[in-house]
Amino acid sequence: MRMSRLFLRTLRDDPADAEVDSHRLLVRAGYIRRVASGIYSWLPLGYRVLRRVEQIVREEMDAAGAQEVWLPIAQPLELWARSGRDVDYGPLMFRLRDRKDTGYCLSPTAEEVITGIVAGEYSSYRDLPVTLYQINWKYRDELRPRFGLLRGREFLMKDAYSFDADADGLKQSYQQMYDAYRRVFERCGLQFRSVEAQAGEIGGDVNQEFMAVAAVGEDEFVWCPSCEYAANTEAATRRAPPRADAPVDAPPMAAEHTPDLPGIAGVAEHMEVEYGDMLKCIAFAIEGGAVDGGDGADELGLAVVPGDREVNPYALAAAVAPRSARIYDDDDFAAHPEIPKGYIGPHYEGAALVVADPSVGVDRAWVTGANRVDHHVRNAVLGRDFTVDVWADLVVVAPGDPCPRCGSPLAIDRGIEVGHVFQLGTKYSEALDARYTDESGDQHPMLMGCYGIGVSRVVAAVAEEHHDEEGLSWPAALAPYQVHLVALAGKGGSAGDVVAAADRLYAELCDAGVDVIYDDREASPGVKFADADLLGMPVRLTVGARGLARGVVERRVRASGDQDELALGDVVAAVVPSSYELP
RNA sequence: CGGGACGUAGCGCAGUUUGGUUAGCGCGCAGCGUUCGGGACGCUGAGGUCGCGGGUUCAAAUCCCGCCGUCCCGACCA
Numbered sequence: 001m002r003m004s005r006l007f008l009r010t011l012r013d014d015p016a017d018a019e020v021d022s023h024r025l026l027v028r029a030g031y032i033r034r035v036a037s038g039i040y041s042w043l044p045l046g047y048r049v050l051r052r053v054e055q056i057v058r059e060e061m062d063a064a065g066a067q068e069v070w071l072p073i074a075q076p077l078e079l080w081a082r083s084g085r086d087v088d089y090g091p092l093m094f095r096l097r098d099r100k101d102t103g104y105c106l107s108p109t110a111e112e113v114i115t116g117i118v119a120g121e122y123s124s125y126r127d128l129p130v131t132l133y134q135i136n137w138k139y140r141d142e143l144r145p146r147f148g149l150l151r152g153r154e155f156l157m158k159d160a161y162s163f164d165a166d167a168d169g170l171k172q173s174y175q176q177m178y179d180a181y182r183r184v185f186e187r188c189g190l191q192f193r194s195v196e197a198q199a200g201e202i203g204g205d206v207n208q209e210f211m212a213v214a215a216v217g218e219d220e221f222v223w224c225p226s227c228e229y230a231a232n233t234e235a236a237t238r239r240a241p242p243r244a245d246a247p248v249d250a251p252p253m254a255a256e257h258t259p260d261l262p263g264i265a266g267v268a269e270h271m272e273v274e275y276g277d278m279l280k281c282i283a284f285a286i287e288g289g290a291v292d293g294g295d296g297a298d299e300l301g302l303a304v305v306p307g308d309r310e311v312n313p314y315a316l317a318a319a320v321a322p323r324s325a326r327i328y329d330d331d332d333f334a335a336h337p338e339i340p341k342g343y344i345g346p347h348y349e350g351a352a353l354v355v356a357d358p359s360v361g362v363d364r365a366w367v368t369g370a371n372r373v374d375h376h377v378r379n380a381v382l383g384r385d386f387t388v389d390v391w392a393d394l395v396v397v398a399p400g401d402p403c404p405r406c407g408s409p410l411a412i413d414r415g416i417e418v419g420h421v422f423q424l425g426t427k428y429s430e431a432l433d434a435r436y437t438d439e440s441g442d443q444h445p446m447l448m449g450c451y452g453i454g455v456s457r458v459v460a461a462v463a464e465e466h467h468d469e470e471g472l473s474w475p476a477a478l479a480p481y482q483v484h485l486v487a488l489a490g491k492g493g494s495a496g497d498v499v500a501a502a503d504r505l506y507a508e509l510c511d512a513g514v515d516v517i518y519d520d521r522e523a524s525p526g527v528k529f530a531d532a533d534l535l536g537m538p539v540r541l542t543v544g545a546r547g548l549a550r551g552v553v554e555r556r557v558r559a560s561g562d563q564d565e566l567a568l569g570d571v572v573a574a575v576v577p578s579s580y581e582l583p
Numbered sequence: 584c585g586g587g588a589c590g591u592a593g594c595g596c597a598g599u600u601u602g603g604u605u606a607g608c609g610c611g612c613a614g615c616g617u618u619c620g621g622g623a624c625g626c627u628g629a630g631g632u633c634g635c636g637g638g639u640u641c642a643a644a645u646c647c648c649g650c651c652g653u654c655c656c657g658a659c660c661a
Contacts, residue, residue, distance in 0.1 A: 012610055012622070013595040017654055028594095037653065143584090143658085262661055282660060303660095310660055327659040342661045369661085396660095490619040526621040533621090544620060554620090 001481065002506075003519045007044050010531055020216045022463035023148025025472050029534045038145025038153030045535065046459070048480035050156065053458050054135050056187045056477065057158045064180040066131040066160050071110045071117075073137060077103035079112045083431040094139045094153075106139035111202070111428045111450060114161045118446070119434035125165045128436060128446065129173055133160035135455060147216065149460035150416060156456040162449040163429075165436060170447040174206070174423050177451040181210055181419050184453065188462055189475030190418065195221045196231035197420065198314050202450065204424035210453075211415025212461040219415050222397050226408035231397075234314050238410065239402035240393050244363035250379045255370045262342020264307045267376055271367055278307030279360065279368035279380065281344040283328040286320060286353060300339070301325060304346045304356035304388070307367075309395040319355050319392030345369040345377060347386040354387065357394040416461045417454070424448040466559070472536030473558045481517040483509060483575050484537035484558075486528050488544035495545075502543040505553070505571060512572045533558070539575060541566075 008030045017034070018024035026032045031046030042050055058068065077095070080086035086093070086105075094106040107113070114132060122130065138157040145153050162173035178194070185192045190212045197209040209232055211221055223230035231237070261267045268275050282305075285298040301320065303311045316325050326332075333341045339350070345368040346354055360366075365379040380386060399412040429435070429445040437443055459478075466473045476482060487502035489495045502520070509516045517537060519528045525544075532540050542554040552565040555574070566574050 009593075009611080011594055016589090016595070019655075034653090144655095146654085264661080280660070284659085305660090313659070328661085329659055332659090333661090340661095344661075486620095488620060492619075495619090524619060524621085524623060526619090526623075528622090529620075530622045542620075546620070 001517050003517060004521050006517070010534055018148060020147045020150065020464065021467055022150065022216075022460040025467055025534070026148060026460070026463055029472055029536070031472075032149065034148075036153075038142060038151065040149060040152065040154075045480045049459050049474070049478050050456060052478045052480075053188060053455050053462075054156070054158075057135060057184055057453055057455060060180045060184045060187075061133050061158065061160060064131070064176045066133045066162075066177075066180075069114075069132050069134050071107070071113050071134050071136060073107050073139070074104050075107050075110075075113055077105055079116060079432075080105060083112055083428055085112070092140050092142070094141050107136070108138055108140045109157075109202070109450075109452070110134070110136075110159055111161065111424075111448075112432060115428045115432040115434050115448065118161075118163050119429070119432055122163070122434075122446075123436055125436050125438050129162060129164045129169050131160055131162040131173055131177070133158060133451075147218075147460070149456050150216070150464075151218065152456065155454060158453040158455055160451040162451070163434065163446045164449075165438070165444070165447070167447060170423055170425075170449055174421060174449045174451075177421050177449065178208065181421060181451070181453065185210055185212070185418065185458075187477055188458055189466065189477060190458070190461060191465060192418065193221065193223055193230050193413075193415065195223070195415075196235050198232065198234045199422060202422055202424070203427045204422045204450075206423040208421050209415075209417050210419035210421075211413075212418045212458075212465065213413055214416050214461065214464050215414055216464060217414035217416040219417050220412060221415055222399070222401075222410040222412050224403040224406060224408055225411055227403060227406040229403050229405045229410075233396060233412070234312065236397040236410075237315075237393055237404045238395075238397045239404050239407050241359045243358055244361035247362040247383055248364050248381060250365035250381050253377050253379045253381070253385045255372070255375045255377045257374060258343075258376045259374045261374075261376075267367070268307065271376065271378070273367050275308035276306050277364075277367055279346060279366045280305050280307050280309070280311075281346055281348070281369055282311050282316075283332070283339055283341070283344060284316065284325045285328065285332060287324045287326055299352035300336075300348075300350055301353040301355060302344065302346060302348060302351045303327075303394055304354060304360055305395050306357070306359055309357070309359070309398070311394050312396045315392060315394050316355065319390055319394065320353070340369065340371060340373045343369040343371065343373055343375060345371050345380060345386070346388070347371065347380065353389050355390040355392055355394065356388040358391055359395070360388070416457065416464065418458050418461050419451075419453045421451045422449060424450055467536070470530070471534030474536045474538060476538045479515075479537050480535075481515045481537050482539065483514055483516040484532045484535065484540045485509070485516050485518045486532060486540060486542045487518070487520055488525050488528070488542060489522075490545070492545065494548070498543055498545055498548055501548055501568070505541070505543060505568070508572050509575070512576050514572070514575055541571065541575075 010030050011028045014024050015027045032040045035041050077086050096104050135158045164170040192210050192212045194208050194210050197207050199207050220233040222236045282303040284301045286301045303316050348371050362382040365381050368380050370377045400409045403410050426445040434446045435443045489498045506518045540556045551568050555566050556563045
């Protein structure tokens, strides 16, 4: 591609609305342009990168035995009502109405549609297993779109769905996708980890996320340097601390006046204790069912953890299952003015259930809320002053906590969720009647898995990892072009020779099947070099009068800055191996 | 949804506090000339509903009201 004809305008200044490097550079380099919040146009260079990622995903899906389909983006809400997700997704869905006032949504994902299709075609154990996938635009009206392509409202996603007859089959289908995902992200040049995760709206039991390690990542995950354990902080557990059994001999519990200090920090300072000496009591509603078979109204529960730790709502939910827990928000406290928010202690009389973390031991006296506004107590002792109904590992795992598998201190990182694989089970197959008949004529719901890759997000994640001060620096597999050919012609006596040599080289490279972008513009060397660095092709070749006199061109590797010279006749052979086909 | 900031040429910004000729600067764009291995220089030029609507005023980019848009922080941690 000749740059003189390429639809491209690079920007010298950073765009004002871009915070993170990937966003800033993709806009500056003319790869994408914002059209609305969270919605982007892909310009020629950006679109080539997107297609490269797409092709890698396609190849790996095909190799894993999945079959590509294309599902509609406009989907009837009636179908979503069958799984109940029209409600679950709520305002996250873009909704629209047709002329007959029938409701549709723009697909945020496609479990319902695909399950409906498979249910309509397949009905025998002989048909299974089957895995289908598509690479298609998805729409989510995010609470807060941000970071350019990283959290867009329109994004390209590969979504795959497996259908199996039994749990073993599902496990196998899942494993095949898992392995394919590893290959995809390796080929994309991402530094990533697969981590245990929470399921969210999708549902299901087993699931893992693929995290591209990045400081700007919106997710936090822990990982063990000594074994394979890794988990999203939401889902992470730790080796439970040993329970102390020797009670402390402490003075009686005594209240102190702590006016206007509802927070841990203020109380710790006022009472001159460490955060870790305090007990934090989080009020939550036990929804629907009363603890002791009462009338079904919400009841009050307390989650108790040391003051330097936070309650993991997912762990709390697991601890009270099958009942559900909703941590009190402002509305709840407004509805229960008798509960002294900020001054609750574990000895609160109205609490139907006290759930505590095992690190709350009998071997020490705690500072905690006095259950009276503007008061805290010292010397609250477990067993003497308060009791616990349920013990559960409640805290959000923090760096240095012992690994649940091997006990080594856990490390923590941030990541961009680029993929997520789920074993769904029968949630959708039951809702949408995807059943099969087994060998003995009995009917069963199919076992499903679903598997997503954020294709457009991968582009941003790779840009986030592969760039420097000067600009982007694509791994060869994703670069829009493999070679950036720069002609430094000027207007001196040798200008014609330089142009002729560069033109000839360009033609030779094209003939050899190399994707090459050729800067044949009338611009100064500084402009051309700066643009080459910004655009980030893996290899730059420079043809100038200086080298031409000696029959050489300069080769520079973008990522390393390594530079050497190639004899004119050797250039094509030297760069041919680094060639990738676009679909 | 709550809080904050912003909206002036394709991009980045000044001007708004204290209303007052033809609304400015840099980059980019067009023309001419010089220059040519790390974002060169000179001259000339094009390009603006000052986000939109309403109001105040002799006069509004500037003041007031409403709306729209964009970005940031938060949206259960007591």
